[in-house]
Amino acid sequence: xxxxxxxxxxxxxxxxxxxxxxxxxxxxxxxxxxxxxxxxxxxxxxxxxxxxxxxxxxxxxxxxxxxxxxxxxxxxxxxxxxxxxxxxxxxxxxxxxxxxxxxxxxxxxxxxxxxxxxxxxxxxxxxxxxxxxxxxxxxxxxxxxxxxxxxxxxxxxxxxxxxxxxxxxxxxxxxxxxxxxxxxxxxxxxxxxxxxxxxxxxxxxxxxxxxxxxxxxxxxxxxxxxxxxxxxxxxxxxxxxxxxxxxxxxxxxxxxxxxxxxxxxxxxxxxxxxxxxxxxxxxxxxxxxxxxxxxxxxxxxxxxxxxxxxxx
Numbered sequence: 516x517x518x519x520x521x522x523x524x525x526x527x528x529x530x531x532x533x534x535x536x537x538x539x540x541x542x543x544x545x546x547x548x549x550x551x552x553x554x555x556x557x558x559x560x561x562x563x564x565x566x567x568x569x570x571x572x573x574x575x576x577x578x579x580x581x582x583x584x585x586x587x588x589x590x591x592x593x594x595x596x597x598x599x600x601x602x603x604x605x606x607x608x609x610x611x612x613x614x615x616x617x618x619x620x621x622x623x624x625x626x627x628x629x630x631x632x633x634x635x636x637x638x639x640x641x642x643x644x645x646x647x648x649x650x651x652x653x654x655x656x657x658x659x660x661x662x663x664x665x666x667x668x669x670x671x672x673x674x675x676x677x678x679x680x681x682x683x684x685x686x687x688x689x690x691x692x693x694x695x696x697x698x699x700x701x702x703x704x705x706x707x708x709x710x711x712x713x714x715x716x717x718x719x720x721x722x723x724x725x726x727x728x729x730x731x732x733x734x735x736x737x738x739x740x741x742x743x744x745x746x747x748x749x750x751x752x753x754x755x756x757x758x759x760x761x762x763x764x765x766x767x768x769x770x771x772x773x774x775x776x777x778x779x780x781x782x783x784x785x786x787x788x789x790x791x792x793x794x795x796x797x798x799x800x801x802x803x804x805x806x807x808x809x810x811x812x813x814x815x816x817x818x819x820x821x822x823x824x825x826x827x
Contacts, residue, residue, distance in 0.1 A: 519718030520761035540638035548634035552661035562662040575717025579607040616658025621648040684718035699739045707735035727754040729789035734823040735814040741826035789815040
């Protein structure tokens with residue numbers, strides 16, 4: 516937590532406020548919030564100050580904001596105009612929220628001492644919104660910010676180097692259905708383990724894996740390669756349905772650890788059919804939902820609706 520829908524909600528909330536804004540000041544209150552930042556590349560605050568932010572982007576659970584070079588570093592041509600190439604983003608502000616990370620929009624006058632667990636504060640100047648602040652808040656310091664270099668992807672866009680190994684997520688227009696289905700056919704691991712493998716498909720965390728498997732009537736321990744092509748396609752379709760619905764409902768909040776950029780909780784928890792419902796009746800058949808240990812976490816499923824089938 517947060518997973519893809521929660522990170523996408525944060526991205527959508529940040530976009531109007533940060534796109535086109537210039538970073539005017541950076542305060543780092545806790546260096547543990549920069550564990551992903553490569554200090555050999557330069558000081559985090561110095562790399563960020565003066566740069567103009569572009570529209571936030573996301574892959575799976577990673578969020579990043581491309582950064583154009585500072586205005587004073589771009590050389591004008593003979594007519595006094597900045598060359599277009601000078602404004603192509605070369606770096607990005609990368610955010611991984613971990614378990615409890617939050618990116619919160621605040622008024623410019625807001626001070627970190629007014630809120631708990633503020634690790635980093637950014638001051639921005641937006642061309643139409645004026646001055647504002649972004650707080651990176653993280654109770655357990657498992658999340659991190661970093662300045663990372665952008666590199667081209669095979670699809671023709673760019674992503675931070677730390678995200679290069681992450682697969683596309685199923686809501687991404689560049690997601691390759693055929694490639695994903697072929698990967699399932701080669702995997703002998705349990706299907707839930709494969710869904711949590713970020714090199715195969717990104718953004719499907721523990722909650723939404725349980726929900727999609729319940730919807731597709733597939734046992735979490737079913738070997739991925741044993742799924743027929745039709746059942747694999749059904750599973751992919753249900754993953755998209757679950758993620759899209761969670762996104763519409765603002766994500767899943769069980770406590771105050773996940774909130775959007777305005778500090779508001781999501782309400783998809785009220786729509787869960789399997790995850791977190793141990794002992795409650797299955798919405799489909801009425802049998803109790805069970806919980807089983809899985810990779811230092813838990814799987815929630817219905818023994819009747821999601822039977823473990825012998826591989827053919």
